[in-house]
Amino acid sequence: MKRVGSLAALSFVLLAAHAQEGPARRGEPEKLDDYAIYRRNPLTQKQNGIDGELQLLQDARLSAALRSRTWGQVPLEVLVFEDPASPFKKVPARNAVLRIVDRGGRVVDRKPFDKPLAKMEAANLYGDDRIAYLVSVDYSSGMGSYNGPVTSLVEVARGKLKWLEAVDKATGKPETINVVSSLKTAWRITDAPRGTARDILQVACRPDFASLNEVSFLLIYTRYSFDGKNWVKLERQEKGFAELDDLRHLLDRKPFP
Secondary structure (H helix, E strand, O other): OOOOOOHHHHHHHHHHOOOOOOOOOOOEEOOOOOEEEEEEEEEOHHHHOOOEEEEEEEEOOOOHHHHHHHOOOOOHHHHHHHOOOOOOOOOOOOOOEEEEEEOOOEEEEEEEOOOOOEEEEEEOOOOOOOOEEEEEEEOOOOOOOOOOEEEEEEEEEOOEEEEOEEEEOOOOOEEEOEEEOEOOEEEEEEEOOOOOOEEEEEEEEEEOOOOOOOOOEEEEEEEEEEOOOOEEEEEEEEEOOOOHHHHHHHOOOOOOO
16 A cells, blocks of 8 residues: 655645735736736626636746646656756746736736646536636646645636635634645535535545554545535545545545535
């Protein structure tokens, strides 16, 4: 049974998922000389409080082939070190940026990330015309079993970025919804048991810190559900160990709260 990774790697992912947001440059154009629009989704006054676009920007030097080669696998910095002809030798890859622009191309709100590689996908989670966006930032390190792409959920409401939070049923406290894809974590969106909304399921394998006499692990099952007003987080744990395909198979079982 492989037990790779470290607590330091686990801490890295948890901290990375809460990267600090830089100040928004509101009401001014943002030059695209060094960036390319990697993904774009239209926004409307009726649904989002603004007519414009939600745009994900990445360094213009990042080709599709390079993104495919590195995403969730080898960090871009490793390839730069190995390739003397890399376009990132002199100027490192610029970090990805998520932004809202109005019809005139002016930046209304923005979120800079602390990694170059990011993805964005629209998702219908509510069973109506509301759209949420799955924004993934790649924190893969090429080693360890807890690092990988971290996905957060964001909506555009009243012309602003709104990062979705869920109320933890155990503590009553809200927390940002973040799910991870790694050797020891898997997640997916699924139909809710009741209603028309969708649920987000995550299963994670983590060290059991309460076990002092032996090295053991826990399987942590998490469900994020929309109750018609708020997102709610439900969680249960059990003794166990799983990685990769085994974790994906667990997503098909019914041990979730």
